Amino acid sequence: MTSYPHLLSPLDLGFTTLANRVLMGSMHTNLEERGDWNRVAEFYAERARGGVGLMVTGGMAPNAEGGVFPGAAGLFTPQDIAHHRLVTDRVHDAGGRIAMQILHAGRYAYGPDCVAPSAVKSPISPFAPRALDEAGIEKQIDDIAIAAVRAREAGYDGVEIMGSEGYFLNQFLVTHTNRREDRWGGSYENRMRLPVEVMRRVRAAVGRDFIVIFRLSMIDLVPNGSTHDEVVQLARAIEAAGADILNTGIGWHEARVPTIATSVPRAGFAWVTKKLMGKVGIPVITSNRINTPEVAEGLLAGGCADMVSLARPFLADPEFVNKARAGRPDLIAPCIACNQACLDHTFGGKVSSCLVNPRAGHETELVPVPTDAPKRVAVVGAGPAGLSAAITAAQRGHAVTLFDRAGEIGGQLNMARRVPGKEEFHGLVDWFAAMLAETGVTLRLGVEATPDALEGFDTVVVATGVTPRDPGIPGQDHPSVLSYVDVLRDGAPVGGRVAIVGAGGIGFDVAEFLVTGESPTLDLPEWLREWGVTDPETARAGLAPDGPQPEPPVREVVLLQRKAEKPGKRLGKTTGWIHRAALLMKGVQMKAGVNYERIDDAGLHISYGAARERPEVIACDTVVLCSGQESARGLADALGARGVACHVIGGADVAAELDAKRAIDQGVRLAAGL
Structure with a gap:
């Protein structure tokens, strides 16, 4: 008897049946562009072995002008087909199914050759697109259909046509980006002609016994976006043109509403997908911020969708489905939706990975194998670096003892999880606790690990973290002065008017903590009001006519920094704008x-x-005071003075903000090589 009967039930598509209702949504990893196709194959094969019903690749360009950037991966040559065949063969050998996403970026393409329905530049690209003529449109349709045929030749089980998130097909649908006066523009029937024709031509090209998913924008979240009635009209036309499944797209990339970041409530847009249920006769997939089997099961049981899409959760844990089936959801490494190692890497030209699981994207190089020489390992510090090192070492067969002078595990994570919008960190700490128990790590909390206490261990790992940096401000011993540790960890009382010294990540977190009452992340209606999202049946594109309506701030806050640059400039590439916007909505003043x-x-x-x-x-x-950190190296220095070698990781090694991504990566890599 499973706890997830809806999630784990098969989905009959007529000509084929999927093993369960879980889709691994599309994620661009930047692996394909590196040319190591064994690495690409292993990335997907590991997730196939994890039990997911169907996977969708990152977006593959149908032609050069449609690539998200110059040189983006696609299926253009026989050699490309052979490379992709390595991936599909490996996935099938692992018992999985995989579809290739065909993504034409349109005006979002980051290059001078981008094309679009009209010459309207995107706010997120410096390149103005060229408006396509009739022949140019016909070429795009042909290229997309040819890409689908090549995907079948390469062994894929299907394709997903990307028609949402503001990409090429989506751009034809709305008047803001489609200002044409020919048969591809004007009335909605004309504007939707291209996606429908693409769907029709793809189906004709690949035949009936091939999965074709259409990614449909359910709510655009941009001015002049589609109405709900238009979305339904398009969905029905796409079904009639031959789609097997409709997948949910939420918001254009240029929308000023968060859609997948950690501050977005779990399943925060499933209610939009539910509006389509019963209005089409093919399965509908819901997506965005679904990261536990409990949430996924609840959505399916509640009739929100026929299937759920989880993307980043499969970076965090490829075994998501297997662990759910085994009744061990506590062992599923949680996606905390931080974007730090996935989307931030993607848009920075790096291989996408995961803060929680550094092996993601590195499956062929970071392989913690069982040790043939078990050691007694002491790890000092139960923050993210120490926890990851202890768990990985124990998984390999070492006898690990984890020390921390605090009475609980988590280290700096325990401050992060008090910040409104970062509630996912609770689950991360809980997962670390479950993994310590599962791997048999001996836990010594409330214990000061002195050099004497560490005698007898074969290996010592020092992960003692950081301490707040002294900013050296005259008068900082004034009774009004607190450190961020006093505020976030110890709950020190804070007045109604606050000056925050330091506008890095910690300064922004403290500001969010101090201006927010009840966290809107835990209250979906409040979160929607805060960001100006409303029912798309009553307002075009789901944008509330009166705009964002955040709750008044609890305190008056001024955020200051020494650097003469825009406060928050160095925050995450894909989430920094959210933090800046959230504080500005709360009236936080920023001075640089x-x-x-x-x-x-x-x-x-x-x-x-x-x-x-x-x-x-x-x-x-x-x-x-949020003026930076210094490495807590006292233990490492004391051991060095005795001639005792030790490994130093995390903040104790490099104090740079509170960098859990680097800390966990260091911990896993060190332990994998012990």
Whole structure:
């Protein structure tokens, strides 16, 4: 008897049956562009072995002009087909199914040869597109159909046609990007002609016994986007043109509404997909921020969809489905939707991976194999670096003892999970606890690991983290001054007017903590109001007419930094804008290029620039210091003084913000090589 009867039930498509209702959604990994096709094959094969019903690849370009960037992967030559055949063969040998996504970027293509329905430049690309003529449109249709045929030749079980997120086909649907006056523009019937014709031609090209998914934008979240009635009209036309499945797309990439970041409530847009249920006769997939089998099962049981799409959760844990089937959801490494190692890497030209699972994208090189020489390993520090090192070493067969002077595991994660919008960190700490128990790590909490206490171990790993940096501001011993540790860890009382010294990631987190009452991430209706999202049946594209309506801030906050650059500039590539927008909606003032002169009863005294001009007093009740960190290396230095070798990882090695991505990666890689 399974706890997830809907999730694990088969899905009959007529000519074939999927083993369960779980789709691994498309993710561009940048692996294909590196030319190591064994590595690509193993990435997908590992997830096939994990039990997922169907996988969709990252977007493959149908032609050069449609690639998301110059040189983007596609299926253009017989050699390309042979490379992709390595992937499909490996997946099939592992018992899996895989579809190839055909993605034409249109005006989102990051190159000078991009094309679109009209010459309207995207706000997220510096390149203005060329408006296609009739022959150019016909070429795009042909190229997409040919890509589908090549996908079949390469052994794929199907294709997904990308028609959402503001890409090429989506651009034809809305008047903002389609200003044509021919048969491809004007009325909605004309504007939807291209996606419908693409669907029809793809189906004719590949035959009936081949899965064709159409990715449909359910809610555009951009001005002048599609109405709900138009979405339904298109869905029915796409079904009639031959689609087997409709997959949910949420928001254009240029939308100013978060759709997949950690602050988005779980399954935050499933209600939109549910509106399509019963209006078409083919299966419908819901997506976005579904990261546990419980959430997925609830959506299917509640009639929100016929299938669920999880993308990043399969980076975090390829064994998601197998662990759910085995009744061990506590062992599923959770996707915390941070974007730090996946989307931030993708858009930075790096291989996509996962903060929680550094093996993602590195399956052929990072292989922790059982040891043939077990050691007694001491790990000091139960933060993310120490936890990952301890668990990985124990999985390999070492006898591991984990020390921490605190009374709980988690280290700096315990501060992060108190920040509104970062509730997923609770699940991450819980998973670490489950894995410590599962792997047999001996846990010594509330214990100071002195050099004497570490005698007798074969290997010592020091992961003692960081301490707050002393900013050296005159008057910082004033009673009004607190550190971020006082605020986030110890719950020190904070006044109604606050100056935050330091506008890095921690400063932004503290600001969010101090201006927010109840977290909107835990209250979907409130979150939707905060970001100006409403029912697309009542407002075009789901944008509320009165715009975002956040709750008033709990406190008045001024966020300051020494660097003369835009505050928050160095935050995550794909999430920084969300944090900046959230604080601005709460009225947080941001000041850059400041000198901290002194703190006294009047508040925080500042000036600007090297000449220390424009002196100003920030009147406040509390000053919170978020001015960086220093490595806590006392134990490592003491061991070194005794001639005892040790491995130093995480913040104890390099203090750079609170970098859990680097810490976990270091811990896993060190333990894999012990």
